[in-house]
Amino acid sequence: xxxxxxxxxxxxxxxxxxxxxxxxxxxxxxxxxxxxxxxxxxxxxxxxxxxxxxxxxxxxxxxxxxxxxxxxxxxxxxxxxxxxxxxxxxxxxxxxxxxxxxxxxxxxxxxxxxxxxxxxxxxxxxxxxxxxxxxxxxxxxxxxxxxxxxxxxxxxxxxxxxxxxxxxxxxxxxxxxxxxxxxxxxxxxxxxxxxxxxxxxxxxxxxxxxxxxxxxxxxxxxxxxxxxxxxxxxxxxxxxxxxxxxxxxxxxxxxxxxxxxxxxxxxxxxxxxxxxxxxxxxxxxxxxxxxxxxxxxxxxxxxxxxxxxxxxxxxxxxxxxxxxxxxxxxxxxxxxxxxxxxxxxxxxxxxxxxxxxxxxxxxxxxxxxxxxxxxxxxxxxxxxxxxxxxxxxxxxxxxxxxxxxxxxxxxxxxxxxxxxxxxxxxxxxxxxxxxxxxxxxxxxxxxxxxxxxxxxxxxxxxxxxxxxxxxxxxxxxxxxxxxxxxxxxxxxxxxxxxxxxxxxxxxxxxxxxxxxxxxxxxxxxxxxxxxxxxxxxxxxxxxxxxxxxxxxxxxxxxxxxxxxxxxxxxxxxxxxxxxxxxxxxxxxxxxxxxxxxxxxxxxxxxxxxxxxxxxxxxxxxxxxxxxxxxxxxxxxxxxxxxxxxxxxxxxxxxxxxxxxxxxxxxxxxxxxxxxxxxxxxxxxxxxxxxxxxxxxxxxxxxxxxxxx
Numbered sequence: 001x002x003x004x005x006x007x008x009x010x011x012x013x014x015x016x017x018x019x020x021x022x023x024x025x026x027x028x029x030x031x032x033x034x035x036x037x038x039x040x041x042x043x044x045x046x047x048x049x050x051x052x053x054x055x056x057x058x059x060x061x062x063x064x065x066x067x068x069x070x071x072x073x074x075x076x077x078x079x080x081x082x083x084x085x086x087x088x089x090x091x092x093x094x095x096x097x098x099x100x101x102x103x104x105x106x107x108x109x110x111x112x113x114x115x116x117x118x119x120x121x122x123x124x125x126x127x128x129x130x131x132x133x134x135x136x137x138x139x140x141x142x143x144x145x146x147x148x149x150x151x152x153x154x155x156x157x158x159x160x161x162x163x164x165x166x167x168x169x170x171x172x173x174x175x176x177x178x179x180x181x182x183x184x185x186x187x188x189x190x191x192x193x194x195x196x197x198x199x200x201x202x203x204x205x206x207x208x209x210x211x212x213x214x215x216x217x218x219x220x221x222x223x224x225x226x227x228x229x230x231x232x233x234x235x236x237x238x239x240x241x242x243x244x245x246x247x248x249x250x251x252x253x254x255x256x257x258x259x260x261x262x263x264x265x266x267x268x269x270x271x272x273x274x275x276x277x278x279x280x281x282x283x284x285x286x287x288x289x290x291x292x293x294x295x296x297x298x299x300x301x302x303x304x305x306x307x308x309x310x311x312x313x314x315x316x317x318x319x320x321x322x323x324x325x326x327x328x329x330x331x332x333x334x335x336x337x338x339x340x341x342x343x344x345x346x347x348x349x350x351x352x353x354x355x356x357x358x359x360x361x362x363x364x365x366x367x368x369x370x371x372x373x374x375x376x377x378x379x380x381x382x383x384x385x386x387x388x389x390x391x392x393x394x395x396x397x398x399x400x401x402x403x404x405x406x407x408x409x410x411x412x413x414x415x416x417x418x419x420x421x422x423x424x425x426x427x428x429x430x431x432x433x434x435x436x437x438x439x440x441x442x443x444x445x446x447x448x449x450x451x452x453x454x455x456x457x458x459x460x461x462x463x464x465x466x467x468x469x470x471x472x473x474x475x476x477x478x479x480x481x482x483x484x485x486x487x488x489x490x491x492x493x494x495x496x497x498x499x500x501x502x503x504x505x506x507x508x509x510x511x512x513x514x515x516x517x518x519x520x521x522x523x524x525x526x527x528x529x530x531x532x533x534x535x536x537x538x539x540x541x542x543x544x545x546x547x548x549x550x551x552x553x554x555x556x557x558x559x560x561x562x563x564x565x566x567x568x569x570x571x572x573x574x575x576x577x578x579x580x581x582x583x584x585x586x587x588x589x590x591x592x593x594x595x596x597x598x599x600x601x602x603x604x605x606x607x608x609x610x611x612x613x614x615x616x617x618x619x620x621x622x623x624x625x626x627x628x629x630x631x632x633x634x635x636x637x638x639x640x641x642x643x644x645x646x647x648x649x650x651x652x653x654x655x656x657x658x659x660x661x662x663x664x665x666x667x668x669x670x671x672x673x674x675x676x677x678x679x680x681x682x683x684x685x686x687x688x689x690x691x692x693x694x695x696x697x698x699x700x701x702x703x704x705x706x707x708x
């Protein structure tokens with residue numbers, strides 16, 4: 001078995017491209033090889049800022065010979081008069097010649113389209129090297145990414161210029177060309193620690209040879225190396241490093257031979273809010289913050305940076321990085337001190353000069369709408385009990401929620417929006433509930449992010465997102481595909497997640513309708529109110545369906561909760577958002593306990609037959625639509641009594657137990673009674689019985705959408 005190495009040497013690549021390119025190769029290359037009948041024992045992909053590489057082990061030197069059944073012309077076209085023993089036609093002779101087949105090897109075979117001639121063609125396996133010479137260039141040119149560019153006079157697009165190619169089949173150079181770069185066995189070592197060419201003798205030697213040239217090509221090896229060094233350093237002075245996953249991955253692909261370096265800054269900068277210090281370190285400088293090991297909340301005036309330079313120069317590197325962070329923190333301290341010279345409320349008029357969306361006005365106008373919608377949010381949550389002071393805190397939070405957008409600090413560091421509002425609100429002696437709500441109303445910022453914990457944060461977070469959704473949908477701007485410039489998927493998902501986490505029985509259609517009315521009164525809608533409401537309800541339905549799927553709810557149960565094509569059922573479900581989650585998880589548990597399977601057939605049959613009647617989909621009071629004295633058959637009388645005994649406002653458990661109790665009576669009803677009787681009154685009574693069962697079960701789910 002053989003090994004193949006392909007290394008693409010470049011100028012420094014963006015981290016994001018390296019990570020994505022390696023993922024693409026890991027998915028595509030094994031599949032690509034399999035399509036060409038090349039088996040492997042292992043495919044390893046490697047990446048550093050200056051190179052992408054793939055090492056394929058356990059390759060055969062040649063494809064296996066194989067027999068391929070090929071189809072020729074129809075029998076009637078292959079032989080004169082369609083007689084297999086007759087003379088071959090030009091069509092058959094041409095087919096045999098083109099495939100290199102002897103006529104004696106032809107055979108006739110019946111297909112679903114009639115009789116055709118076939119032959120077994122023997123295909124001699126090609127040499128693996130020839131196949132790799134065809135495939136390897138496409139692995140490089142087929143990589144997808146942002147901001148690909150051309151350089152020189154070539155047509156090849158790549159994020160950075162390609163400087164060298166290594167292509168080895170075991171120890172032999174496999175000739176491959178990309179633009180004006182031809183493959184060889186010569187790679188390059190570390191720019192500083194080994195600034196010389198590196199000769200790779202065999203494909204299998206790749207990782208070890210580059211390691212000797214101070215290049216750790218394996219990303220996982222570099223990551224472990226980084227973590228080991230960080231932990232060793234902080235242990236020396238009793239600290240604990242904060243290691244965000246995103247930052248760790250980024251620095252892993254910024255270096256080829258990592259060296260952890262400890263740096264420091266003046267203790268006076270610790271007076272700044274921690275988000276300011278950590279934003280400077282993590283987002284801007286790619287430093288790891290250091291906390292006290294005894295008190296994880298206490299930030300130390302130190303940082304760890306991962307150098308790609310000479311470890312012997314670590315002291316000098318630390319000093320240089322220290323000067324940079326001091327300058328940045330000095331700017332932050334100036335902005336922080338300057339912003340706090342005035343009350344946070346002072347910044348509100350400046351929001352009039354900041355545009356939210358060209359057709360929807362300024363951020364100041366958005367704030368006014370958020371304040372109004374926040375009141376509507378409270379009214380749309382019937383199980384929420386709040387006091388008059390709570391109302392005041394919510395309104396004050398909504399009023400100040402966006403004020404920090406025009407502060408000097410947030411202008412310089414936009415990612416601190418909300419965070420700085422919290423500190424400036426406390427500095428302005430606003431209530432803690434208001435400050436906390438300002439900080440939390442941006443949460444969640446994405447999947448897996450922290451949710452608001454304060455009442456003010458929850459209500460204003462929902463109001464802010466509802467305003468954005470109604471405004472953008474009102475203009476007819478509905479995201480399609482992956483394009484979502486206003487993050488409307490995240491906004492709707494955030495509303496659902498907050499409501500579910502808080503146990504809010506949020507009446508979403510009621511809230512949306514009231515918010516749409518605010519926009520209509522201001523002539524800000526480009527679409528009819530009814531259209532906007534329908535589109536938004538469908539949008540929220542898609543979002544909660546996705547979330548339920550992520551929580552392990554099977555797709556047919558999600559459909560049963562939502563109502564596949566029934567908008568009225570969707571609206572009914574959205575009128576109590578927390579019930580959607582409760583019903584879905586209850587159904588999933590019922591399936592896992594096999595309860596669903598015991599009631600499935602009679603309930604689904606009842607639901608499908610009920611559409612033959614004219615009973616609406618809401619009525620569950622059997623006495624209101626059926627006179628018991630008109631029921632003549634024992635089976636229908638028993639079913640009527642069982643339905644009449646059901647609780648009017650059941651819990652999910654009571655509802656399920658009621659359905660379970662009815663199921664055998666319903667099965668007997670179907671056995672003993674002709675539902676579609678000739679007598680109109682009898683038929684109507686029986687259809688109404690089934691309609692009541694359907695409506696009653698629909699309080700839990702649309703059982704007709706559940707798969708057996």
